Amino acid sequence: MSMQLVTGNHAAGHAFGLAGEANRTARGAVCGIYPITPQTEIVEYVAKFSFSKGAVVPVESEHSAMGVCLGAAMNGARSFTASSSNGLAYMAENVMVASFYRLPIVMAVVNRTLGPPWNIWADQGDSLMFRDFAWIQLYCETSQDVADTSLLAFRLAEDPRIMLPVMVCMDGFIISHTSMEVELAEQEQVDRFLPPCNVPHKLDFDQPKTMGGMTFPQETVAHRHELQEAMGRVPAVFEEHRERFRDVFDRDLAGAVEAYYCEDADTIFVTSGSISTTMRDVIDKRRERGDDKVGMVAIKMFRPFPVDRIRELCAGAKKVGVLDRNCSADRGGIFWQEIRAAMQGGGHPLIQGYLTGVGGCDVIPKTVHEVVDDLLGRSEAGEPVWKGV
Amino acid sequence: MSIEAVPVNFDPDCLLRPGNTNCGGCGMSNGLTMLGRALEDEHYSMVIPACCGIVTAGAYPTTGYNVPVVASTFASSPAFASGVAAVNALNEVDDGGKRHVICWAGDGGTYDIGMATLSAAAERNEDLIYICYDNEIYGNTGGQRSSATPLTARTATTPRGKGEGKKNIIKIMAAHRIPYAATLSIAHPDDFRRKIRQALKIKGFRFFLMHSPCPTGWKTEPAETIELVSLAVRSGIFPLYEVFDGENYRINVEPDGTDPEEYFDKQRRFRGPEMNISSVKRFVEARMKRLKRLESVSEFDAD
Helix, strand or coil: CEEEEECHHHHHHHHHHHHHHHHHHCCCEEEEECCCCCCHHHHHHHHHCCCCCEEEEECCCHHHHHHHHHHHHHCCCEEEEEECHHHHHHHHHHHHHHHHCCCCCEEEEEECCCCCCCCCCCCCHHHHCCCCCCCEEEECCCHHHHHHHHHHHHHHHHCCCCCCCEEEEEECCCCCCCCEEEEECCHHHHHHHCCCCCCCCCCCCCCCCEECCECCHHHHHHHHHHHHHHHHHHHHHHHHHHHHHHHHHCCCCCCCEEEECCCCCCEEEEEECCHHHHHHHHHHHHHHHCCCCEEEEEECEEECCCHHHHHHHHCCCCEEEEEECCCECCCECHHHHHHHHHCCCCCCCEEEEEECCHHHCCCCHHHHHHHHHHHHCCCCCCCCEECCC | CCCCCCCCCCCCCCCECCCCCCCCCCHHHHHHHHHHHHCCCCEEEEEECCCHHHHCCCECCCCCECCCEEECCCCCHHHHHHHHHHHHHHCCCCCCCCEEEEEEEEHHHHHHCCHHHHHHHHHCCCCCEEEEEECCCECCCCCECCCCCCCCCCECCECCCCCCCCCCHHHHHHCCCCCEEEEECCCCHHHHHHHHHHHHCCCCCEEEEEECCCHHHHCCCHHHHHHHHHHHHHCCCCCEEEEECCCEEEEEECCCCCCHHHHHHCCHHHCCCCCCHHHHHHHHHHHHHHHHHHHHCCCCCCC
């Protein structure tokens, strides 16, 4: 393991390369790739990687990039790709096939504002539009988190109890393009961490099956029920693999939900992505200089949504503020809506939404202090508060 | 009158299994049978986009196909197949030999929605066989126009006859300089088989266009399907030819001077007043002349 100064894109590309190479003892690795800012470096990294049993197919669109991954995974290979924003929107039809076919594809999503008008900066609206597609979604806080989560994603996706695709998301530019010191994995470690990929329903010449023919409502409802059940198993299986990650890499990786000063906090802020880092810093300052009992719940796992853990952490809070780098027009922040639903029957804190960083607006410590002040001074919840308008 | 039981070919290893629910006189079904026979000793899987070809599989958990099949999204069969082929290439030794990948798609998935994906896979010269069964309409949705629908044909969305001609898909594919492109007719099973076997010897992107009557959409008699495709070849409406490396043309069956009118007369889709048979004849003659000219300047190794 070596410490290197790398970007989030580099961290993801590195993890993908090693994960692909680790499957050389099985059916190899194949990925369809297509560039879009700000994820391009990831697919460039993968294209440059020298696989001993792998192929990179540079296609003509994101729709086909996922198409190649689907065909490859169906034929038993480990498969991965990356996309952002409109590219992800264009890919949408094939994105859902991955989960419907229970294919353990891993996709890095560098979150970028949807357009036009064109805007390349961070906004989670692109990956969040897939929240109902039965993909596991993990939002990373740092480049280290990207490096680690990208590896864990394969183990989680390929676990026979799960067999679902995973999106590893990071804020565009803020994480994808800024460098930090990261402990990058070695091939030998990844070989130990990732068992050979086995897709149990891969193409079988002895027992030929048709994958994806007609199904009637009664089979379809059973299929959707299975997706629901598999999603339900994810939090526990995630923890198992996290344990294994500790064994192999001799350190921890960020959990599905990270609590910060929640034990005695009466005011808790829910964050995701890079905003969590800023919030952690603001909480430190508040705790240092006064008696604001503020804490944070940083969410990495958005699908499945870790309802139990969140309820547990927020049980003692009087107020919960949710910071969203996305906006579902009319319903406001999507994490805010999820938190409101999750807290039903789990205590009655005041829950206030904050739209911070929409369209890539900077969320600097000052922005976060304003959010903290607003919630501390509030006696009742209201419409979401916009920052940057 | 006594009804004699007709023996049916119940070969359990055939590609298209007995008991499928395809329409009588379906050109595509005949094509699948011929394809299966041409590939009987080969290991192959198929990628089929949304079209009658996947409906052919029937309802889960049964399947009408005797090989592994993956249903792809409508525009994506060449992309899915590229992924399947890439894994086959990496595992040829472990798999005990070559496994072919066949895309089986209709004209909607080929000429229209899948065009960009098809073009890209051809440009990358992916090692796969693409067969377009061309029934000249969106058959699965009840017969709407596609860009493969011929001039003047009446469809559900061209009630007064289509105002535009058919795309020349072989020319488009040849322009990609793929190693092999050819037309197929279910009225010429020997030529069909020879071309599929020919394609197996070639590595890279191989494209086939198969004329595929749809009695439901064409308003034709199911029993006349083979007669129709035969007339199409004999009259020059659907010439049988092959193109090597995008450059070298070979005509496989010479039209015998049959009047194209015989082909059109059997189809109610061509009965509108907009049908101009003399302009069709001029077009067919000019195209045949052009194909002959291309053949005359083609170069083949002595074989």
